[in-house]
Amino acid sequence: MNASNRPPGGHDCPPSTKNPADQPKAPVGNAPCVDLPATEPPALDKPKPCPDPNPDCKCPAKPGSSPTCLEDMIADQAAEIAAAEKAKVFKTDLEALLAKAKAAEQEYTKDRYDALVKLWVQRDGDIVDLIRKLVCAVPCWRCIIDCYICPLLNELHYAEQWLYGDGTLPSEVHNKYDLQYWRVRDKDQKERRYLRIKAVLAAWEKPAQTIEKALGDNKAAIEAALKALSTDAGKVVYDVFFRIIPLHLAIAPPKGSGVETAIDQQYTEFCACDTGTPDDCCGPDVGETSLRQRLIGPQPYLVEAKDYFEIICCLVKHRYGPAKDAFAKAEAALAGIDNEIKNYKSQIENGLKSFEKDAKRAIPSAINCCDDSLGAPEQTSPQAR
Numbered sequence: 001m002n003a004s005n006r007p008p009g010g011h012d013c014p015p016s017t018k019n020p021a022d023q024p025k026a027p028v029g030n031a032p033c034v035d036l037p038a039t040e041p042p043a044l045d046k047p048k049p050c051p052d053p054n055p056d057c058k059c060p061a062k063p064g065s066s067p068t069c070l071e072d073m074i075a076d077q078a079a080e081i082a083a084a085e086k087a088k089v090f091k092t093d094l095e096a097l098l099a100k101a102k103a104a105e106q107e108y109t110k111d112r113y114d115a116l117v118k119l120w121v122q123r124d125g126d127i128v129d130l131i132r133k134l135v136c137a138v139p140c141w142r143c144i145i146d147c148y149i150c151p152l153l154n155e156l157h158y159a160e161q162w163l164y165g166d167g168t169l170p171s172e173v174h175n176k177y178d179l180q181y182w183r184v185r186d187k188d189q190k191e192r193r194y195l196r197i198k199a200v201l202a203a204w205e206k207p208a209q210t211i212e213k214a215l216g217d218n219k220a221a222i223e224a225a226l227k228a229l230s231t232d233a234g235k236v237v238y239d240v241f242f243r244i245i246p247l248h249l250a251i252a253p254p255k256g257s258g259v260e261t262a263i264d265q266q267y268t269e270f271c272a273c274d275t276g277t278p279d280d281c282c283g284p285d286v287g288e289t290s291l292r293q294r295l296i297g298p299q300p301y302l303v304e305a306k307d308y309f310e311i312i313c314c315l316v317k318h319r320y321g322p323a324k325d326a327f328a329k330a331e332a333a334l335a336g337i338d339n340e341i342k343n344y345k346s347q348i349e350n351g352l353k354s355f356e357k358d359a360k361r362a363i364p365s366a367i368n369c370c371d372d373s374l375g376a377p378e379q380t381s382p383q384a385r
Contacts, residue, residue: 019265021261021265023252023255023260024249026257027310029281033314033319034281035318036325041183041192043173044174044178044179086325086328100192101309101312105309112208117302118300120248123219123248123263125249127245127263128263133226134236136235138233138236143239145271149242150274153291163190169185169186176341179338180341183334191330193326196298201312201320202298203300204311204315211300217247221239222244224239243295244266253303254303258326276289276290281309282315283303284313286296286319325382
């Protein structure tokens with residue numbers, strides 16, 4: 001931060017600023033993103049074939065084509081039609097995103113950006129001053145977080161672990177139900193990733209308005225916190241460390257911008273289980289976010305106006321488009337295995353009901369055991385009896 005941008009010092013209990021808190025990642029230009037991870041289910045082996053017929057019997061050959069050949073061809077055609085429809089829908093989606101991005105670009109000018117950065121620097125100083133007063137008034141502020149707030153986050157963390165674990169999918173499948181379960185998990189992961197990226201794009205639709213609102217919200221929250229320090233300091237701890245600071249840093253100018261926060265890293269590091277898995281190749285983080293990040297939701301941040309379209313194009317090309325396509329394929333694959341299971345269950349149920357009729361229909365009306373087309377069991381002589 002330039003000397004003119006630094007908050008006033010010389011307080012009795014000034015927070016340390018030797019280790020500035022994290023700020024968003026700067027746009028990366030034309031640097032390539034790593035592709036989103038692809039997933040393929042384990043191979044499902046075919047059922048073990050039943051024993052061959054008695055070699056003494058000359059059974060007629062089975063029909064060459066599968067009884068589901070027409071269904072398979074219909075499914076292939078349906079997939080092609082669905083792909084064409086998906087491309088049409090995605091084109092419409094891109095046109096809508098382009099229109100929103102152009103509208104945002106018109107209002108997110110360099111002058112607007114400079115004014116917002118100036119406001120952010122002022123708010124940074126206000127927050128540092130608020131932290132100074134809070135830690136002096138409540139020296140045990142960290143214990144309040146560790147004893148009363150982190151346990152609540154830990155319970156949410158445990159709930160996610162029970163639901164998703166570490167995200168590892170089963171490495172073996174032994175039947176269609178195993179494969180269905182794999183598909184359910186795969187679809188769920190890809191849906192959550194797609195919705196995260198979609199929410200980030202939505203946050204960047206009107207960056208100037210959204211950042212301006214966040215700065216205004218924080219101004220009001222800081223004023224309310226200062227008034228409540230003497231009467232309800234414990235609640236102020238929550239507001240400062242779980243609302244004001246996270247929102248302020250989420251909209252901060254990125255690292256390397258020349259504008260650095262005076263908020264020390266120590267005021268952002270607690271609740272050790274609450275971590276995310278960043279994916280910020282385009283700048284904005286579209287990875288699995290921490291629970292604290294989810295409390296404020298995705299936010300645009302103060303990038304140079306000239307970099308705005310670069311961020312949107314990168315997000316759409318390298319993250320939104322591939323994630324949307326992967327989610328659609330996972331949905332279709334799950335629907336496919338659901339249909340297969342339904343068909344197999346129907347085959348068993350209906351096959352048993354019609355088994356006598358089907359078996360009798362399969363037997364030729366004229367049976368000649370001496371006919372070479374069928375064969376006859378070997379006859380034993382009366383002497384051998």
